[in-house]
Each structure stands twice: as structure tokens, then as C-alpha cells.
């Protein structure tokens with residue numbers, strides 16, 4: 001639907017008047033945000049409804065993406081862009097002396113995710129709608145999103161993120177779609193007319209109420225649904241929850257997102273959360289299938305429904321679908337298993353052992369007695385089926401229940417028809433190392449789907465100036481078809497375009513410098529190299545290697561050795577219980593404090609650790625980056641996605657050959673990336689031979705020794721304990737992230753960066769090549785591959801007028 005500026009202004013006045021009895025002059029940004037988002041909602045709601053009707057009529061297959069995290073960030077600008085209204089609304093507001101960016105900043109981030117995994121899930125939602133596939137998100141409506149990070153004396157402090165304090169403007173409560181979820185109690189199997197049926201005793205019943213968020217596709221796209229479940233006391237069960245404490249226990253089920261993205265904690269509650277959203281989601285799918293689609297034949301379910309298990313957190317979906325089919329719909333086991341395997345597919349997002357979920361059999365039996373029975377039966381049949389075909393060792397290694405624990409990855413693999421990794425190297429490591437036994441059993445189930453990013457958010461919204469330059473050079477169609485971005489490479493020798501590119505970057509850096517000044521009081525020079533590392537804080541991501549580089553630069557500058565000006569920018573949250581990660585934050589903050597206040601260094605080097613990194617902050621930092629730090633220990637970063645966002649915004653990558661960095665190198669060519677460090681074979685050799693002896697490296701390399709010693713020789717004030725902890729870690733033979741092994745190569749790569757920086761034109765040319773080739777990581781391409789290879793979806797046919 002088209003919207004004119006005049007029409008928008010009229011609607012704005014009306015909304016402000018109705019909601020707040022305000023006018024445009026007196027309204028606060030928060031009022032204006034509420035009014036503009038209401039206009040947007042009015043814009044998409046009719047099509048949202050019409051598309052749901054079309055879905056029911058056409059009965060096409062739909063995918064349900066089950067994920068314990070979704071990290072969309074803010075939605076106002078994204079919905080405006082996708083409706084095709086962004087420009088009109090921006091201009092209409094400007095006519096009224098209002099700034100869309102300021103109004104949009106009043107929206108709290110929907111931070112229902114920790115990092116890459118949750119952000120990818122949100123990008124997939126946007127992409128499914130934009131490419132025209134019916135895809136639904138299924139997750140949890142956490143009352144508190146990922147914690148707000150504050151630094152106090154350099155230490156990370158975590159504060160609650162009460163994002164729902166103000167009303168959320170995008171969600172719609174759909175009480176009529178509520179379902180009941182059962183926990184605990186006893187289960188007895190009784191014969192009911194020849195069908196063994198569970199009888200529950202003493203269980204607790206919780207009501208799952210869905211809140212639907214519209215996912216507005218780009219331009220001619222669909223409007224899909226992200227369904228987030230909240231837990232309530234069922235009205236008919238009120239007597240069973242007589243006290244406030246009883247009630248709170250139910251509501252607490254959905255109150256917090258666990259801030260641990262590769263370890264898990266709060267075990268029992270986490271297990272409850274996992275079952276809660278999986279059961280609610282599957283029940284609502286079956287309700288839709290049997291009632292709305294009026295389909296009684298459950299053997300046809302795989303023709304209509306694909307359920308995707310995003311990492312192992314929703315893996316119980318396999319047992320829960322079996323329960324629903326066998327217990328509630330009386331489908332025999334073999335048929336139900338066949339249906340389940342065809343419906344389910346699973347993505348693995350990490351090979352870090354601590355992130356492979358395992359649940360205690362006793363805990364699961366108490367909390368989910370029927371599910372535990374079903375998993376036991378799946379495990380039994382798996383073992384029986386393999387007996388005699390493979391060695392007993394293989395069966396022992398691959399079975400689901402082992403040593404009193406339920407291996408969730410094994411359940412996910414055994415119950416799915418597709419298992420994918422998230423970058424070529426990652427998938428290769430799954431097949432040849434981590435899941436090798438399974439790959440031997442089911443080679444056809446394994447496939448790779450390299451991650452992607454939404455260029456709509458990371459270019460069109462976050463970097464409008466660069467987007468305009470693309471329009472002016474290659475034409476506007478790249479906004480619909482990212483392949484066209486490759487044409488940007490034709491401007492490799494175009495001085496005017498190269499200059500423009502550099503002006504745009506400088507402009508973005510000035511904006512970020514202003515923001516840094518407002519946030520931290522620190523003045524940074526926008527002409528310096530903006531060197532960016534933004535991602536969760538983890539030992540394997542090696543913010544520590546960056547720290548050692550900073551210390552080396554500092555020591556050089558103190559000794560009169562010159563370097564081009566550099567501003568190092570970090571954004572990273574550490575899991576609250578992750579002691580080492582928090583020590584790293586403290587040491588970086590104290591190092592930053594020391595350097596930023598040292599007159600000897602002047603403004604040659606600045607270190608800025610911005611608090612509370614989230615999607616909105618990423619949108620400010622990424623367009624202003626010159627250098628993208630992707631320096632994880634090779635084999636450890638499954639894919640990475642900040643690498644793709646930074647590349648699309650013209651930053652040059654310094655990278656180990658890990659995760660999707662390898663594919664970035666393939667795309668841009670060796671000359672347009674700064675690659676360094678151990679390859680995967682060297683890393684595995686260290687592990688296999690126990691031959692990593694960092695102390696020898698340290699003793700034999702004076703430069704390394706000096707940088708590492710700065711951690712303990714009193715150079716950095718106020719962090720002797722934390723400095724010592726890092727020092728001990730670096731020098732231990734069991735330091736599995738091999739930081740010192742890559743130190744020298746990293747310094748060489750950084751020296752090359754400095755030389756290249758001095759060749760302005762070459763830098764701009766490399767930047768241009770990176771932008772052009774970021775089309776390879778357009779999430780729409782990733783989604784097309786999932787839709788075709790895994791989910792077998794067709795696009796929904798919708799009349800233009802219905803969109």
C-alpha cells in the first residue's frame with residue numbers, strides 16, 4: 001500500500017491526539033515512536049490477515065523455526081523499510097522538524113537472544129517473509145531479555161533488561177490459541193480399547209499463551225508470524241495455585257533468557273523452558289493442521305509441515321511430536337516415527353563440547369516422565385536397529401542415553417532427516433570429527449548451509465549513505481537482487497567512486513566518534529583506523545589476542561616507534577558466570593584507561609570498550625569500521641556473522657582461516673583480506689600430540705614476552721589479579737585456544753594492515769571489492785537453500801493487492 005507524506009502527517013496527528021492528547025510539537029520521542037509504530041501496524045495488519053487466509057486456502061507447506069532465542073533488535077525502521085515507507089516517513093517527519101532516527105531510538109531492542117544464534121534466527125524470519133515463503137518462528141516471550149551490561153570500575157555488572165516495561169508495540173496476544181503444557185507427576189500406561197494410553201497423576205498444568213509478532217517481508221514479500229509463548233496459570237486450574245509464590249513459579253518459566261550462550265545453567269528451569277515452547281509450538285501446529293486445514297490424515301503431515309530445530313535446545317520436539325502422534329492421535333509407533341523424521345531437521349551451531357546439551361535422566365524423568373519414556377524407547381529401537389550392522393562401540397558412542405544422561409544432539413540427529421552445519425569448514429568438521437560416527441551411519445542427512453546476514457538491516461538501514469552510492473553506481477535493483485552488487489566491482493578504478501566511498505566511511509566514523517564522546521567522554525579522531533571486534537566475549541574468540549596486540553602497539557609508541565593512528569573498538573558481553581571472560585573485560589578496560597590517559601601516546605592509540613553491545617549498537621559501529629577482527633582459534637568459530645556484516649560495510653577483514661572467514665577469502669580473493677594463523681591441521685596436531693608449549697614461545701620471542709609481561713609487571717594499573725589470571729592462562733600447556741601460537745603471525749598481518757592503510761587508494765579498492773562480494777552472504781540466498789534442500793517449500797501465491 002502506498003503512503004504519501006501528507007497522508008502520513010494526517011495519521012500522525014490523529015494518533016498523537018487519540019493516544020496522548022499531544023501534537024507533534026509537544027510530543028516526546030517516546031510518544032512519537034508509539035504513534036508512528038501504530039501507523040505502521042495499521043499498514044501491515046490487513047495484509048497479515050489476508051496472507052493467513054491465503055495460507056489456509058492454499059494449504060502449502062510451511063516451516064516452523066523452533067529457536068530458544070530470537071534477536072531482532074528494533075523493528076520500526078525495518079518494518080518501514082519493508083513496507084516501502086521508510087523514505088516517505090523520514091521526509092514527512094523532517095518536514096515537521098522531527099528526526100526519524102531519534103524517534104526510532106525510543107524503541108527498546110527486542111533482545112531475546114545472546115548472540116549469533118539468536119540473531120541468525122531473526123534474520124531467517126525476515127528473509128522467509130521477504131523471499132515469499134511461509135515461515136513461522138516459535139520461541140519464548142522472555143519478560144527479561146539479555147542483561148544490560150554496565151562497567152563499574154572496569155568490571156562487568158549485569159542489570160535486568162526490562163524491555164516490556166513499556167508496552168511492546170508489535171506483539172498481539174492471541175488467547176484463543178492458548179494450549180496447556182504438563183510438567184511432573186506420575187504417568188501410568190493403561191489399556192484403553194487396545195491402545196496403551198498414558199494416565200497422568202499429580203502433574204502441574206501450565207497455560208501457554210502465544211504473543212504473535214508480525215514479520216513484514218520486504219516489498220512484495222509476505223507478512224509472516226513470529227510466535228512467542230508466555231506461561232500463565234490456566235484459569236481452570238487456579239485452585240491448584242493458591243499462593244502468589246505458586247503463581248510466580250509458573251510465570252517465572254518465561255521470565256528470563258539464560259545469558260549463557262555456549263554453556264547452560266539454571267538447569268531445571270532451562271529444561272522446563274525448552275519443553276514448554278516445544279510442546280506449545282507443536283500443539284498449535286497440530287491444531288492448525290487438524291482444525292484450520294481440516295486434515296485428519298497425519299501421515300500427510302510432512303507434506304504440510306517442516307519443523308526446524310535450531311541447535312539442540314528444541315531437540316525435545318522429536319519426542320514431543322512422537323507423544324502427540326502416538327498418545328493423542330493414536331498413530332502407531334513406526335508410522336509416527338516415519339512422520340517425525342520427515343518433519344524434523346536440525347542445525348548444529350557449534351563444536352564446543354560444553355555447548356552440546358546433556359540432561360540428567362533423573363531430572364528429565366521427574367520433570368517430563370512421559371517424554372523420558374519416549375526417549376528411552378527411541379534409544380532402545382535405535383540400538384536394536386543397529387545391532388549386528390555396526391560395532392557395539394559405534395552403538396555405544398551414538399546412542400541417546402549414556403551414563404545417566406540424555407544426549408540432545410544425538411536425539412536431534414537420530415530423529416531428523418537433515419543435519420547441517422553453518423559454514424563449509426564447520427560442516428566438514430562435523431562430518432569428519434565431531435559427528436563422524438553419525439556421518440558414517442547417515443551420510444545423506446548431512447549438508448552445509450553457510451550463514452547469511454540481512455543486507456536490508458546491515459546496509460539499507462544501518463548504512464543509507466553507502467546504499468545510496470550503490471544506487472547511483474549500479475542502480476537500485478541490488479536492493480531486490482543482491483547478485484547485482486557484483487557490478488560494483490566495475491568501479492575498481494573509478495577515482496570518483498573510490499573517493500565517495502572514503503567520504504562515506506569518514507562520515508560514518510564521525511557519527512560514531514560523536515556517539516563515543518557522548519557515551520564515554522573520550523574523543524577519538526575519525527581519520528584514525530577504526531579497528532573493530534564485536535561479538536560475545538569468549539576465550540575462543542580471542543579478544544585476548546587483540547589485547548596483546550594493543551599492548552605491543554602501546555609499548556612501541558612509548559619507545560618512539562611510530563604507527564598509524566588507531567582506535568580499537570570492542571563490544572562484547574560475557575556470560576555472568578564465565579569468570580575468565582569477565583577477567584578479560586576488566587583487563588581490557590584497565591588497559592584502555594591507561595592508554596587513553598597517557599599523554600605520551602597522545603591520540604595515536606585509543607581503546608574504546610562500549611558498554612552493552614546489542615543489535616542497535618552494532619548498527620552504529622559496523623558502518624564505521626575499517627578493520628574487522630575475526631581472529632578465533634581455527635576450528636572453533638562455527639561460522640561467525642559479524643564478519644559478513646562488517647565486510648558488507650566495507651571493512652577489511654583480518655582473519656584466521658576459521659568458520660565463514662574461509663568463504664569470505666574465497667569470495668574476495670587472497671589479496672583483499674588479511675589472513676593469518678594456524679590452519680585446522682596444525683591446530684589438531686597440537687591437540688593430538690600435546691605439543692603446545694607456550695612458555696617456550698614466550699621465552700624465545702622478546703616482543704611477545706614484553707607484551708605478555710605487561711599483564712603482570714605492574715604496567716596496567718588496578719588489575720593485578722586479573723592480569724595474572726590471563727598471564728597464567730596464556731602460558732599453560734593446556735591453553736586450548738593457542739593464543740600465543742598465533743601472536744607473531746597476527747602482528748605480521750597487522751603490520752600489513754598498516755602498510756595498506758597508507759596506500760589510500762588500494763585500501764578503498766579492497767573495501768569496494770569486499771562490499772561487492774558480500775552478496776554471497778545475503779541471507780536470502782541461505783534461506784533459498786534451506787527452503788529447497790531441507791524444507792521443500794514452495795512460495796505462496798498471493799495477489800499483489802493482497803500484500
Ligand code: C3B
Pocket residue numbers: 114115116117118120261262311349350355422451637638639640641659
Ligand atoms: C553461534 C556461533 O558461535 C557462530 O559461529 C555462528 O555464526 C552463529 O551461532 C550462528 O550460526 N552460536 C551461538 O551464538 N550460540 C550458541 N549456543 C552456539 C553457537
